[in-house]
Amino acid sequence: MYLSIDEIADRARSFVYDWQDYEGKEIAEAQTFWNDLFMVYGRHRLKLASFEASIKKMTGSSGRIDVFWPGQLLVEQKAPHVTLDDTVMQQAVGYVEVLPEAEKPKFVVLCNFHQFKLLERASGEITEFSLADFAKHYYQAFMFIAGYSEFITYQEEEISLQAAELLAKLYTAIEDGDNQPSLELNFFMVQLLYCFFADHTSLFTDSKSARPFQHYLEKHSNPDGRDLHNHIREIFEVLNTPKEERDARLPDDLKSFPYVNGDLFADTSYRLYSNATIRERLLEVANFNWADISPAIFGTLFQTITDPKTRQIRGEHYTSETNILKAINPLFLDDLEQEYELCKENLADLTQFIEKLASITVLDPACGSGNFLVVAYRELRELELKALKHLHKDKRERHMIQEAMHAQIKVNVHQFYGIEIEALPSKIAQLALWLTDHQMNMQVVSTFGFNYTRLPLTASATIWNKNALTCDWNELINAKKLNYIVGNPPFYGARKQTKEQRTEMKRLFREVKGASQLDYVACWYQKSVEMMQLNDKIKGALVSTNSITQGAQVFPLWHRLMREENLHIHFAHRTFKWFNEAKDKAQIHCVVIGFARFPIEKKRLWDYDIITNKEGERVEQVSERKSALAINPYLVFDDEMIIVQELKTPLDPTSPKMAFGSMPNDGGHLLFSAEEKQAFLTLEPKAEPFFRRVMGSDEFLNSKERYCLWLLDANPLELAKMPHVMARVNAVREYRLNSKREATRKLADTAHLFGEIRQPSAKYIIIPSVSSEHRVYSPMGYLDKNTIMTNSAFSLENVTPYLFGVLSSRMHQVWLASVGGRMKSDYRYSVGLVYNTFPFPSKPTPAQQAKVAGLAQQMLEVRNKYLSQGATLANLYDKSKFYLYQDLVKVHRELDKAVERCYRKEPFDASLSNMDRITFLLSQYKLYTDTLFHPADDNEKPIN
Known part of the structure; x- marks a missing residue:
């Protein structure tokens, strides 16, 4: 009769305790050691394997195999602290080579009382572990001794997923058996889960059976499952009753259950309507090895089975x-x-x-x-x-x-x-x-x-x-x-x-x-x-x-x-991606x-x-x-506890003001793809002068070609002669009139125009409102005044090459990443919180400004070279690809250093994290705000 897994586990722990401090000689206790190890699995070594088995070596001399079980096991036993190196393995394998084919063992084990090295000859795989870890490896390493022909090792996640699937099948079978999902059913499942776990972890130690809960139900419940609830309820009642208060007429296999208390089984009111399928599923779950399930994942298991929309583990409810x-x-x-x-x-x-x-x-x-x-x-x-x-x-x-x-x-x-x-x-x-x-x-x-x-x-x-x-x-x-x-x-x-x-x-x-x-x-x-x-x-x-x-x-x-x-x-712990150990991992x-x-x-x-x-x-x-410095709310070291507050105007009043782009609010009727534009002009060729290239964050970053009808200066008489244009304008009017917002309905009076117009009157730079966290920099670029910018981006007019260089640098990127908000995980640019609060270098020399301006121009030239070859800004600046464009990397690194020299004598180490940069920038921000609230004389005023 095989021992249960639980019994073997208990014996394995006792074996470790008995031998953990052994420091004797090899010959003295080796035989006792292996006798004890075989008994862990309920087998007498004498009936299976011989000790000091004689063998004739290939050299002709005689040798002895310490433990030999023909066809199964060969052990080379050494004294404590003898290293189990290749020489020892060669000695053991040498014995194998001279054995008859039928006696060659499946496993070769080296042991020095404190370490094991197990070779599975078929695969050549070697497993090493210490005696202290024997209780963790007993199942994988030596289960063949117990007589189990097959054994499988599961990773924790795989075990948890299997448990979830089994519980889901049981729960589904219960639902299908005219049992309505309810809180009472869920509590009943909690009680069952305790019994499954207790069955496999020796909690029901008073019982004579290895798995008393499972075996009682197998033995006493009918195959049709109709009486299953009565037997489960009997067990629950026993678990909730002190032994001295139990009915003396109880059968022995019920009496043997321990008293649990804790009110866990106090409520036995739930009525399970069972059938053969439910019984089969419940016994299948009971037979699963619950000993390897961490209680920390129980919540996920229950979320899995009680959610009527899904039967798979959902990540958001389980923290790794x-x-x-x-x-x-x-x-x-x-x-x-x-x-x-x-x-x-x-x-x-x-x-x-x-x-x-x-x-x-x-x-x-x-x-x-x-x-x-x-x-x-x-x-x-x-x-x-x-x-x-x-x-x-x-x-x-x-x-x-x-x-x-x-x-x-x-x-x-x-x-x-x-x-x-x-x-x-x-x-x-x-x-x-x-x-x-x-x-x-x-x-x-x-x-x-x-x-x-x-x-x-x-x-x-x-x-x-x-x-x-x-x-x-x-x-x-x-x-x-x-x-x-x-x-x-x-x-x-x-x-x-x-x-x-x-x-x-x-x-x-x-x-x-x-x-x-x-x-x-x-x-x-x-x-x-x-x-x-x-x-x-x-x-x-x-x-x-x-x-x-x-x-x-x-x-x-x-x-x-x-x-x-x-x-x-x-x-x-600063920002990290939150992964859990469930099947569908929430991020x-x-x-x-x-x-x-x-x-x-x-x-x-x-x-x-x-x-x-x-x-x-x-x-x-x-x-x-x-x-020793304090940690501020941006999670950087900073003793002054600086907190950036949104501003309506830039810290330095000489800086250009940033603005939103123009909002179409048109229901899409004034916007066109390149193909749609060409098709429209086939119908309405006179409309060509009124088309403008339109640019928002997506178009800018991904080189998408889009256009709009820009009718700001259009003559009404000309518009009236273009029926297809007027059809678009009327569609915009209808869209706005149907809006729930009063402000939008008022815009129906100017249906030929964008809802909000903030188009720059001169060359400007575009700043995407959202940029991926996976980009090394959030790219910006110059646009001419005839390119219409939408409200998914920001604009800056009258931008010098120097200012553009600073905004394109790592220092500004660090400020955006630390002070700005996020759209999901992506960087979210803000006028009041990012641009207006950014502490530009206070006193850059003309030479420093010229250096930054020159490198900014070089960066644009290198960038445009790749864009003309079909690249996009989104791809160029992707962290996983950026290093491929070495000339772009080099010019950005030089630009970063030049900008940082405008702030301080020596630039930051490029290999360092951004924590030092944001700490420095916060101190500069404080200098600016101190200047705003305590104005210095004109000679000390920060300049852009």
Whole structure:
């Protein structure tokens, strides 16, 4: 009879514990070691393999194979600390070569008690792992010993996807069986999930069966499935009843289930109408190996199965552990790790450290299905386990360790709190923490070799099913007892908020000018600060859309928090792409911000750049910087907390004013493609003088040819003689009259004109209003006055080559990327927030201006060369292709240096990130604003 996977896993952990400190000689204990290893899989080595099997070498001399199982396994065993190098492998393979073909083993293993090296002869693949990791590799490496002919290793994501598919099939079968989707059904699924997990992780340890839940239903329920609900309900009731209160007449296989408590099975009111298909699907799910599923993904699994529109994992509801750790590591785990290293050799300090871990409290005020709480709890338990292992490092008697351990394992789920507006995720969060607790208890078993469980459940996380923005957090958890606030609140932008959400924001930001532009996530910063006002030792870290650190949102959110609430940013992950580990990976641009109402000495910033490697692939490069300087809302080091405020005119009044382009507001009736223009002129040749080339962001960047009817100076008598032109004008008139906006309806009186006309009267430059984040620079260019510019771009008249060079430089690009807003992830140019606030060099010399102007002209010439060959600006400046145009790269690099020398004596290092540049530009901005509010004499006035 085969052992179950769970039994083998338990034995593997005990095997590691028994042998982890062995330092003896090879001959003394090698046979015992391999006898024990075979027993992990429930097999007697004597019945399968011989020890010290004699063999005749190819040289004619005799040799001995340490462990030999003909056709299956050959082991070369060495003493501890002997290196398992190629020489040892050659020795083992040499034995294989002289064996008869029928006895040649499938696997060759080298071992020195602490390391394994396994060769699968058919594939030539070699797997190496330590004894400490044996419990992780037992399944992949040696399952053939147990008698399983086939075994498969899954990656975590593949396992999760399989689990999701199985649950989806079960849920669909339940729906198809006249069971209406409901919250009660979803809670019932939560209860089932606990049983699936418990069945595969030894939680039901009292049972004589390997998988008591699955086997009970297989044994007692009828194949037609009609009585399935009754048997499930019987199990739930038993799980919710203390053993001493159970009916003595219960059958033994029901009595053997443990008492769970925790109210998880208190509600057995749901009625499942079952059939053969539901029973088959449920048993299929029960048979799946749930031991390898992280509780952190349970929320995704349930989102998968309960969404009636889809049966696949949806990314927006699952936060990857990588991204969770970006918040919780610098918030508290890094400091705790350092503290452990400092105190671990002092028994009293180490004991006090363990007590400290048990006193930490964490709140996730937008907890969803508990991902952040699960990972944070797991990490605290692992740190506690590491400390306990060190505390007992000199003790070998298992019973002594066991007695002490039960009192010393103190970190528990009751230290974790969450607020969640939806009922189902709040239940899943509590369940996920219980199951994580059990996983950590299994690690205790693996580390110390004795059974340790926490059943019945006497502690639980506190998850409130409430709206976090309308309840008082301090009434839920006393702020004086709280240490950390962490989480990933909703990302709704200002325009995507519901009426209720906008009402919540107005209540929280009543007196804040510009608050209507804030993302919904800003509310959680405000609520967190309210808790910090009651306890200024609380620290927080929130994942947020990067838009709260850019553009128009910065001033209304951060000016007050930093100036009035004394908020300090302790660390931040600057903009990065938010990927999760689900099948359809959501991609959002996020930041992580750690904050508190007190300063710290060393602040930390992580910067994420997309670079092109040698293979031409775009990869993410991460760099960390530490500084005693403060971190400002743009997430750069800056002690003066400069926040850029939108201006109606440029900082320097001598700078030309920027304007929007002309808005057609024509329903498309005055606009033409090149082909449409030619077809129109075939019908109306007299209209040719009235056509103008039209240019917006898309046309400029992608070299698209478009035209418009520009009838500003047209004689009405001439227009009346062109029926096809008049048909277009009348169509515009009809379009405007049908508008819901009164202002648009008034424009019907001038239907032959663009709705708003702001056409420059001289040569001008065009600045796209939106440009891709994937471009090295946001390109600008000159247009003649006869090219009509639309409102998707901005214009500047009377622009000198010097000014054009500065605007085309890296310094201006950095300002745009840092201070400007975003359209999705793309750069969004703004007159008031980007151009008017940009601190141009204050005192460039004539020679410096001439240098910049000359390089700007060279850049245009190189650029035009490629444009004439069919390239587009969008392609030329794409980060993945820009390096191909070396002459363009070179002139831009020289232009950047020339512009930077207008600001300072030496240019910035081109290889450095943009953080130094934006810090410098903010200081220049402050000099300008100081000059505006404290005017200097004419000799000191900044000039353009």
